[in-house]
Amino acid sequence: MVLITLIALLLAGCGNPLLGGGKSESSPNIWKHRDQFVRVEAQGGGDSKIPMNDHPANLSPDLIQNMFGSVDVQFEGQGDSVPMFTHNELEILGNAISAGLSTAKPQEDVTFAIAGIHRDFISFATDRATITGRVFLKDGMLNLIIGDLHVPYVDNVERRLYPLEPGSRQYVAPSPRMKAPRAWKVIPEAGLSTKTSNGIERPDWLVMNPDPKLWQTALAERKEAKETARDAFREASQVRETSTQLEAEQLKLRTELQEMKQTIQELQQAPAAAPAAVKAPATQAPEVMTKIEERLQTLQRLKSKGLITDQEFQAKRQEILDGI
Amino acid sequence: MRFTKISVLAVLAAGMFFASNASAAIVIGGADGWSFSTDGMINLFGTYQNADDLPTGVNTNYATDEDGFRLKNGFLPNILAFNIKAPTMNGLDLGARIGFYPSAATANQKNAGSALDMREIFFTVDGNFGQLMIGKGLSLFLGQNLLTEQTLMGAGQIGSVLNFSDVFGVTLGRVGYGYLYPNFNSQVRYTTPDMGGFKLAVGLYDPSIIGGDATATETKLPRVEAELSYAGSFGDGNTLKLYTNGMWQEADFKPSLANGEDDVTAWGISGGIVAGMGGFELSASAFTGEALGTSLLLDTDSLDAAGEERETWGYIAQLTYTMANEGKTKFGVSYGVNEMDETDADKLDRTTATGAWIESQAMLTFMVTQDITPNLKLLGELSFIEHEWHNGNDWNAEQLSIGTFFLW
Numbered sequence: 001m002v003l004i005t006l007i008a009l010l011l012a013g014c015g016n017p018l019l020g021g022g023k024s025e026s027s028p029n030i031w032k033h034r035d036q037f038v039r040v041e042a043q044g045g046g047d048s049k050i051p052m053n054d055h056p057a058n059l060s061p062d063l064i065q066n067m068f069g070s071v072d073v074q075f076e077g078q079g080d081s082v083p084m085f086t087h088n089e090l091e092i093l094g095n096a097i098s099a100g101l102s103t104a105k106p107q108e109d110v111t112f113a114i115a116g117i118h119r120d121f122i123s124f125a126t127d128r129a130t131i132t133g134r135v136f137l138k139d140g141m142l143n144l145i146i147g148d149l150h151v152p153y154v155d156n157v158e159r160r161l162y163p164l165e166p167g168s169r170q171y172v173a174p175s176p177r178m179k180a181p182r183a184w185k186v187i188p189e190a191g192l193s194t195k196t197s198n199g200i201e202r203p204d205w206l207v208m209n210p211d212p213k214l215w216q217t218a219l220a221e222r223k224e225a226k227e228t229a230r231d232a233f234r235e236a237s238q239v240r241e242t243s244t245q246l247e248a249e250q251l252k253l254r255t256e257l258q259e260m261k262q263t264i265q266e267l268q269q270a271p272a273a274a275p276a277a278v279k280a281p282a283t284q285a286p287e288v289m290t291k292i293e294e295r296l297q298t299l300q301r302l303k304s305k306g307l308i309t310d311q312e313f314q315a316k317r318q319e320i321l322d323g324i
Numbered sequence: 325m326r327f328t329k330i331s332v333l334a335v336l337a338a339g340m341f342f343a344s345n346a347s348a349a350i351v352i353g354g355a356d357g358w359s360f361s362t363d364g365m366i367n368l369f370g371t372y373q374n375a376d377d378l379p380t381g382v383n384t385n386y387a388t389d390e391d392g393f394r395l396k397n398g399f400l401p402n403i404l405a406f407n408i409k410a411p412t413m414n415g416l417d418l419g420a421r422i423g424f425y426p427s428a429a430t431a432n433q434k435n436a437g438s439a440l441d442m443r444e445i446f447f448t449v450d451g452n453f454g455q456l457m458i459g460k461g462l463s464l465f466l467g468q469n470l471l472t473e474q475t476l477m478g479a480g481q482i483g484s485v486l487n488f489s490d491v492f493g494v495t496l497g498r499v500g501y502g503y504l505y506p507n508f509n510s511q512v513r514y515t516t517p518d519m520g521g522f523k524l525a526v527g528l529y530d531p532s533i534i535g536g537d538a539t540a541t542e543t544k545l546p547r548v549e550a551e552l553s554y555a556g557s558f559g560d561g562n563t564l565k566l567y568t569n570g571m572w573q574e575a576d577f578k579p580s581l582a583n584g585e586d587d588v589t590a591w592g593i594s595g596g597i598v599a600g601m602g603g604f605e606l607s608a609s610a611f612t613g614e615a616l617g618t619s620l621l622l623d624t625d626s627l628d629a630a631g632e633e634r635e636t637w638g639y640i641a642q643l644t645y646t647m648a649n650e651g652k653t654k655f656g657v658s659y660g661v662n663e664m665d666e667t668d669a670d671k672l673d674r675t676t677a678t679g680a681w682i683e684s685q686a687m688l689t690f691m692v693t694q695d696i697t698p699n700l701k702l703l704g705e706l707s708f709i710e711h712e713w714h715n716g717n718d719w720n721a722e723q724l725s726i727g728t729f730f731l732w
Contacts, residue, residue: 032452033412033415033452034417034450034451034452034517117357155419155450158555158565159518160518160521160523160554160555160556160565161555161556161557161563161565
């Protein structure tokens, strides 16, 4: 009975903010789901004299989504670049980081760890990958220091010993005991640069200009590129469809011509025996000529669209004309 | 933290034995947030045992005079496990795990059968409230003692199961030599979320008979097990884990014994530490309790002929060093012992054919492992075993085991 009560209370509490079930926790995290989080914490990962941030800062959720959503990364050894964040991650991070920046003090950063299904990543070990980061506004620029990027998300790791750690201002050389993470770099973008700190280039430290126009342009370009790709795909589909239709028409015409040839031959061989039959081709002649015209026009269209070569065009044209 | 495949063994062990969310190794399907994955391993060890003759005047159930070579599984059978995960809904993550544990060999007979142990069948509900685990999985009491012990991924003692004709297709690790086997049991367990490095887990378990030379078979309440643990880091990337776990259960004699005994209570407490410093890892654990047994918990050796609870205690100390070549080579040494007190009824047995009650079981083990790849592992182990009885007699055995694992 005690057990049933306990389970009922726990499960009922899943939707109860008091138990932090279905809703995001409000304190001390901006957002939390198990070991994923967005929170405000003291500046970290650098020397003791870290300059103060421009906090609190008001960056809208949309702007943060646009900025983060415009970042593509290229992993070493992989052909295509991939988005750094998924759509679902952006939805959560946009709101939570915006809220965090608006409440953070000058000596605080917003940090996050989030897991998502990154299609480029699915192959082995897990279907989910983590991104961890540290976000702050300094000198009017939004800084994003990445800790882990698309690292396998394993549920049962002892997070108390191996927590999901956001990026650090201080460069940390990879431990010889640990396998080095996959190397990556961001794809250059207007308004986006990487930091060089203490003479060390930091590809993991992104500095972003929070001018909304820049990111609207970037997004527009991205949208345009997507639409162009979509249009090209649509056009290719249409060409394929037209080509299929034309092939069907060609086949139909060829069959009809063959039938006409056969009829004419029959008429030539027995003109007196079947006068009534002579009349039939005569009455069909205008229709046949129309079809021949249509065939020639179709052929011309195929040639003008570059779907057939001049040689093919001439050969087919001659074939149609020979059939008259 | 850069999690790597190097720690796949730790992850696998945790996933297999310590019911958390299912551990996914290879994703073989899934859509719309569902995933279906498998993990597992196949291992085989060549083992050789050289044992003394049995001493006289002792209870001989706790030694064997068999020498011999076998090809069989190490402490772990082979494993094929499936994990199913549901998409996150209403802040809840649901997962299930079914683990098949088949053995490569059982008795040393050409036509002996095989053994399939269904050790894991459970589902978990995870949320910001913590985790509920429901089903069959490793028990809490002495679970961490087992998981942090090096022969988990080795062979350990062969002893009396060298040629055993029953279901033992495996060796016995350090069971009986520093802890008692917690086994996989039906349970409903709640684990809190991380609270400043602390976690508390409490579970209700399918009760067991409490047996030995007398047996209490009637169980009216579930067994209760709990664990409090702390984990954190210190210094420059050093890690520390502390834990304490305990167990309580009652059982009644049906009918009451002639001496008036009508019920028994089994209890146990345990604690341990695991500290990692660079390539070194030091771990130690200890336990004590009544009606626990000598090697297996509760249903064997727990009570004397008068129905009195026997007292057992033990400890393990272990040191490992992992070379900085991405964790490919690891050396370890461990020592552990179980000590059993003698009851009044046991003292009387010294003068009968039953013989003297076992007093201690100790084992010293040296181990070296080499990860050829993250999925292929070689292992060598040398163990020295010593048993002592309450009449002062002893028995020794030496064991050499060489094995390999393929893990996925």
